Amino acid sequence: MKKLKWILLTVIALILLFVFVGMPYMKEQTKKISPQETNTYAKNGMDLSVNYSSPSKKDRVIFGELVPFDVVWRTGANEPTTFTTGTDIKIIDKTLSAGTYSFWTKPGKDSWEVIFNTEIPNWGVTILSGGKKTTRNVENDAVSVNVPSEQMGNIQEKLNISFEDGEQLYLTLSWDQTKIKVPINK
Numbered sequence: 559m560k561k562l563k564w565i566l567l568t569v570i571a572l573i574l575l576f577v578f579v580g581m582p583y584m585k586e587q588t589k590k591i592s593p594q595e596t597n598t599y600a601k602n603g604m605d606l607s608v609n610y611s612s613p614s615k616k617d618r619v620i621f622g623e624l625v626p627f628d629v630v631w632r633t634g635a636n637e638p639t640t641f642t643t644g645t646d647i648k649i650i651d652k653t654l655s656a657g658t659y660s661f662w663t664k665p666g667k668d669s670w671e672v673i674f675n676t677e678i679p680n681w682g683v684t685i686l687s688g689g690k691k692t693t694r695n696v697e698n699d700a701v702s703v704n705v706p707s708e709q710m711g712n713i714q715e716k717l718n719i720s721f722e723d724g725e726q727l728y729l730t731l732s733w734d735q736t737k738i739k740v741p742i743n744k
Contacts, residue, residue: 592635599721603744605644608661608729610634612717620734621665630673630694633663633731634717640678641729648743649674652701661719662694663731663738666707670738674701708737 592613599606613635618624625631633639639661646655649672660678664671677698710732717733721742728739 594636595719597720599723599727601723602727603645604647604727604742606647606721606729606742607642608639608719608721609642610639610661610717610719611636614717615713615715615734621736622667625665627666628664630662630664630671632694633661634719638662638679639719641674645744649701650703650705650741652703654701659700660694665736669704669706672703672705672738672740673699675699703740705738705740708739710735710737 592611594609595612596607596609598608611634621627640658641661642658643654643656646653648654654674657676658678659674659676662673662675664673673694675694675698677695679693713735714732714737717731719729719731722728722730722739727742729742730740731738
């Protein structure tokens with residue numbers, strides 16, 4: 559009986575060590591490889607921000623291989639990308655209420671589905687799937703739109719998500735040789 563207690567206490571101690579030391583260490587190490595980035599936009603009565611971890615291409619084929627086509631992607635590395643708006647806005651023709659959302663995409667060869675979800679999970683993917691299965695709950699999707707993808711002439715080494723303002727405001731995502739532009743209106 560004493561041996562069973564000893565084994566049980568050892569297992570519990572190892573689990574606690576992993577949860578409170580191992581996981582934070584792993585998160586810290588991955589952020590060195592894919593640093594945290596924040597871009598903001600504050601004009602025309604809109605206050606927007608996007609927060610994401612920016613992985614690098616590193617001589618890999620990104621879309622269609624590392625990030626498969628027609629599969630929902632956490633969009634970025636580490637924790638899920640978040641998008642915050644201080645006011646209600648329109649994403650194409652759909653209203654996105656003021657708040658903070660997790661930002662998901664489903665890349666395709668010619669167009670992408672862009673998803674704003676009210677739930678912000680801790681990691682965004684399941685560890686047991688090797689990071690291939692997302693933890694997104696479809697029932698919490700607030701807005702989902704489709705946008706065309708563009709091929710860029712140059713290679714974008716690091717994932718970049720930012721705001722592009724001209725005649726139309728866009729939330730843009732570019733990486734490798736692919737770019738998408740999501741129209742935003744007040």
